[in-house]
Amino acid sequence: MSAPIHIRPDETFTLNVGPQHPATHGVLRVKMEMDGEYIVKAETVLGYIHRMHELMGENRTYPQVLPNLSRLDYLGALGYTHGHVLAVERAAGIEVPERAEYIRAITVELNRVASHLFWFGAFVMDLGGFTPLMYAIEDREYILDMLEAITGSRLTYCYYRFGGLYNDIDDDFIAAAKAFIPRLRKSLKKYDGLVTGNIIFRKRLEGIGPISAEMCRKYGATGPVARGSGIDFDVRKNEPYSVYPEFDFDIPVYHECDSLARYKVRMDEMEQSLRIIEQGLEKLPDGPIMPKKKPKLIKPPKGDYYQAVETARGSFGIRIVSDGTKNAYRFKLRSPTYSNMHMFDEACEGMMIMDALAMMGSLDLVIPEIDR
């Protein structure tokens, strides 16, 4: 039943999923041409939450753009700010103290865990199970509390600065993070029993929503979506940045190409992030969190700069073309879910609407990040 059916029926009807629909987690609209429960053709329509972040990046000074980057992806904001500060630091040639880089790595990984936890809950809710969301949110709350205590905000952190950090972490944070790691490991076991092993859950995902490696390459998909299709690519390993080469961690890769593979990649990634956090807290050096020498006004020399980072959703790239002034000449954001989402149109053809929406959940879409 699950195999896609490629027929051209005589009569179809159009179903508008979204922009206000419980399954799209935001204002994404999918125009579906349906033959009963089967999707004949789907077309994703974007632009309902476009805020011109790239233009803002060109009209404002570099420090003024900082808060914008947290607004791209509200679930894993730190990863995106990390990319931005790394890009500007590369452009302006600012040295970052080691302690600051370690703290960045720890907080980014915490944020990645928070993002994956929320995705896990929302994904199971897409499949109709409401309770795991509550458990996941409870675990995520610990991370948000920790990050709030050091950054002052729960969602749109704006924590990194060019050259370092806004605030140093304290002993409370380290103690809380150390206590959180065994807690989450216990919870992950609980999720395995409650969700991963569940027969209904497996039946809904196994072999459903196939996305081949070839298709991933065609659309430029990255992150857990690509890794669920057997592409062993992670910016943290392939183009190491920050202090990631210092850490010992694995990149989970699954070759099944189905929704379950993408689910498993994310669940395994949480464990790997915990390992990074553990090592980071172990190795955390003392020292300043801001460089001694830092230009007062950030004016990168003329040139073209690019920096990619691995966020919770995939590879996020930021390109800055500087003309030597305090504003960027071109500020281009390459957001991972934009590429991931466009596979939906092709992948869902011939699927039933239930499976298609389950597959959409497994792509982990955050709409403000697609629209920017």
Add this chain to the structure above:
Amino acid sequence: MSLTLLNAVVAVVIAIGFAALNAAYLVWAERRGAGRIQRRPGPNVNGPFGLLQPPADGIKLMTKQLMIPGGADKALFMVAPVLAMAPAIMSFVTIPFSGSIVAHSMNIGVLMIFAFASMGGLAILFAGWGSRNKYGVMAAVRAVSQSISYEVPMLITVITIVMMTGTMDLKELALSQSGGFWNWNLFPSLSSPLMPVAFLIFFVCTLAETNRAPFDLGEAESELVAGFHTEYGSMGFGLFFMGEYANIVIGASLTTILFLGGWGCPFGLFPGVWWFLLKIYLLIATFIWIRWTFPRTTIYGLLNLSWKILIPISLFNLLLTAGLLKVF
């Protein structure tokens, strides 16, 4: 007992009252239970333990305007909620709560309940079609195919029991299991060793027939918004809601009578209505527990489960029981 007019009126009033009270407070119980499972308190602000929440919800639903979407089939749209509620109340008439508490005992009680239960599918179809909503139509088609495919194993299981006891009267069915829990149909007997499996099948079918999670495909909110009652607000929605819970009570009552000895005590002492109520509410608690644990199945997963697993096994059970009844 002859059914005089007064008798009938009293019975219907009691049935409506019981159904409405159950619907209101089962919603409360469901929300409290879901809250505890999810480690939050659930509704606890209105009244002690939130007990005044159901009346508040009821008043809110009743005071809202009934909207009829443009282009909807007005007659069907209005009839559907009533049709969802009425058969549920009618079914109460024939359910024996104890040896003496039954509105109207009839010798084909089982058949009557199934006949009324099938009308629920019609109500969903009317609602989905009448509201002129694509989600509604899809949900209605799903719900109808679901209720048709689950009636089959359910009825086969019931036939097995009817064969064993030789009666279709609910009262007789319950009385045949009196004396203690070893007499219940839940446990394997000499003539029917697969009875626990039959119970499981019947239980799953009850979940599916009442559109409960994990089989709530008719109102799969993550893909079909709210399914067949997407366009309903106000008391139209309220009636669907009450009908759903009334159906749950009937399903639990039927399971109790067919498998759990009706109003009989597990140890043969003090049989009475309290045992019956205890049993049905335990079953309903299990329904709630299941709903808040599992994700939803797919429509083809659901139909596969019925046609590939439940129907073959229940048919096998029927044949086995028939054969063994002949032998012993």
Add this chain to the structure above:
Amino acid sequence: MGAYFSEIFRGLQSLAIGMGITFKEFFQPVVTVPYPYKTIKMSARYRGHIELIENEEGTPNCVACGMCQRACPSGCISLASKSVEYEVEVKGEMKTKKKKVLTKYNLNFTTCSLCGSCVESCNFGAIEFSKEYNLASSRKEDFHFDLLERLKERNS
């Protein structure tokens, strides 16, 4: 045939495991906070909207340099000042000097994104984050804060 039954059996087993987990959770204590009746203390670094800080004399620390205004990405701070002359004793002589005094400090909270750039850019320790998070109103005007006014209110 064996695979058929073992699949059914394993499926039932997985369902039972799931139900066991929710059963255990049912008896765990509640983890939520009943919000309007009970609140959580905000962390020390919580970034609310900004407030002016006063010195010992009860006047704001602000010297109206306008750094915060320039740092703000969304232009939600507007301030005005006037020069006042005052006399100080320098080396035994009385001299008149000019000083800027803050006359208006408005925060348009509707466009503020709580990034904290203003607090960071301030070299005089004149603004801080408030711990207020309970801001709700049906009128836009309620979020045009006059911070000088608020400072006076706090003092009285």
